[in-house]
Amino acid sequence: MVWHMRSLPWRRHARNTAPARLTATVLFGSAATVAALVATDVLPVPSWALDGIDIASHQHPSGSAIDWQSVADSGQSFAFIKATEGTGYTNPYFSSDSAKAAAAGxxxxxxxxxxxxxxxxxxARFYAATLATGVSPSLPPTLDLEETGGLSTTQLQDWVRDWIDEIKTLTGRDPIIYTYYAFWIGSMGNTTEFSEYPLWLAYYNSSLPDEIPGGWDEPTFWQYTGTGSVDGIITDVDLNTYYGSDAELQALAGSAGSGTAVGNAADALEPIRDAAVAEAGVTNTVEHGASTLGLSVIDIPLTTDLLVNLLGLVAGEVGPEVVLGSAYSAGFDTQTSEAITSAGTEARDADVTLPQSEINDLVSSVLGNGDGTVTLQGVLQILNAFGAQDYLTQLITTGAKWAPTGEVATLPSEDAATTTSEVVPAQ
Structure with missing residues (x-):
């Protein structure tokens, strides 16, 4: 169903991806919440502000694809993609969605x-491990804060301070803080301590309040609905505005600092990231073509995801379960997926260190013509170089199978790790 909202004069792009009708019942659920969120006066949004979305695994129902080319064509300039939650959930689509978004511009x-x-x-460490294998440059790491976990206001402020301190140490970047209006005022005591960091404010109205909480003069990003409609995405999606120009958005995007844990890992993985974006460009073309024909498209995973996650496992940055999931997604059968994961774990425990130049050479040989195609033989050769035993001979002997065009295994559910509140305005 396509929803429509009255034309807002400050929207930069005329588009057919209007947010859902903004009603108190749909957006807030109760009169008390409305009173907490809605102010009487509003601040105008500059005419040059940019449009963008934020997504999670929810935007891939039953494994369906996002048509990133259509998303770009609809005028979306940026996309925040859920990476992690707590210390046990990684969005299985994070890596490929990031690469596909980047490939679409x-x-x-x-x-x-x-x-x-x-x-x-x-x-923060769990999140940073995923960032180490992600696309770069990208927007700063973001803390999505919308529940208290039973902490008092003072305890929650301490918690945020610790998270920010750790993520800055690991990435060398100042993070963005995402929160919603009533939460910051009520649960965070409207503290102004963190106003030096960019604010991404969830405030579901046609305009911003006249007074921004937390000592901020204005938000850097504003999420104004959670039930928008965008071409290329078959579910409702959060819609956002960026308070800056195209040039400022690109300046805000960057990479982890040199010498940081994430920066060092990202430098070593640069050849794979480049190949992932190249592969994503090809995949985008396939998925967009099918979508244009009205076909139902299952998300096509990137084979480079496996290589990125494997080297992340070897470096101790990601867990074996992430590698196992990406091996399934790449089309390997159960036996082969388990063998790859075992080899990666063994290589991690062997604690073999290779010069970055040698790693780059190994990766380049695996990627071959640079189109993102990764071979089982090449993957196991890399792991062998890091100290794993020769799994290739073992797999050939036992008749391992790889069927990249076959069914993709069921991906882990976000809800299996934790469930988020239905009454807050973001995922």
Whole structure:
């Protein structure tokens, strides 16, 4: 169903991707919430502000694809993609969606859904591990803060401070803080301590309030609905505005700092990231073509995801379960997927260090013609160089199979890790 909203004069792009009709019942659920969120006076949005979306695995129902070319054609300039939640959930579509967005000319970003009942620094490290294997440049790491985890206001402020301190240490970047209007005022005590960081404010109205919470003069990003419609995405989607120009958006995007844990890992993975974006461009063309014909398209995973996650496992940045999932997604059968994961774990435990130049040479040989195609033989040769035993001979002997065009295994569910509140305005 396509929803329509009255024309807003400050929207930069005329588009047919209008947000859902903004009603108190749909957006807020109760008169009390409306009173907490809606102010009487509003601030205008500049005419040059940019449009963008944020997504999670929810935008891939039953494994369906996002037509990123159509998303770009609809005028979306940026896309925040959920990366992690707590310390146990990684969005299985994060890596490929980031690469596909970048290949379509959309500036990618990421966010971590905070679970304050769990340790702040451990969550920052978990998120950083995923960022180390992600697309670069990208928008700054983002803390999605919309639940208290039972913490008091002071405890929650301490939690946010610890998370920010850890993510800055690991990435060398100042993070973005995502929150919604009533939450910051009520649960965070409207503290102004964090106003030096960019604000991404969820405020579901046709205009912003006249007074921004937390000591911010204005938000850097504004999420104004969670039930928008955008070409290329078959579900409702969050719609956002960026308070800046195209040039400023590109300046905000960047890479992890040199010498940081994430920066060092990202430097080593640069050849793979380049190949992933190249492969994503080809995949976008296929998925867009099928979508144009009105066909139902299952998301096509990138084979480079497996290589990125494997080297992340070897470096101790990602867990074996992530590699196993990406091996299934790449089309390997159960036996082969388990063998690849075992080899990666063994290589990690062998603690073999190779010069970056040698790693680059190994990766280049695996990628071959640079179109993103990764071979089983090449993957296992890399792991062998890092100290794993010769799994290739073992797999050939036992008749391992790889069927990239076959059925993709069921991906882990976001809800299996944690469930988020239905009454807050973001995922």
């Amino acid at each position: 959309i500036t990618p970003g990421s966010y971590h859904y905070a679970k304050p009942a769990l340790d702040a620094r451990a969550q």
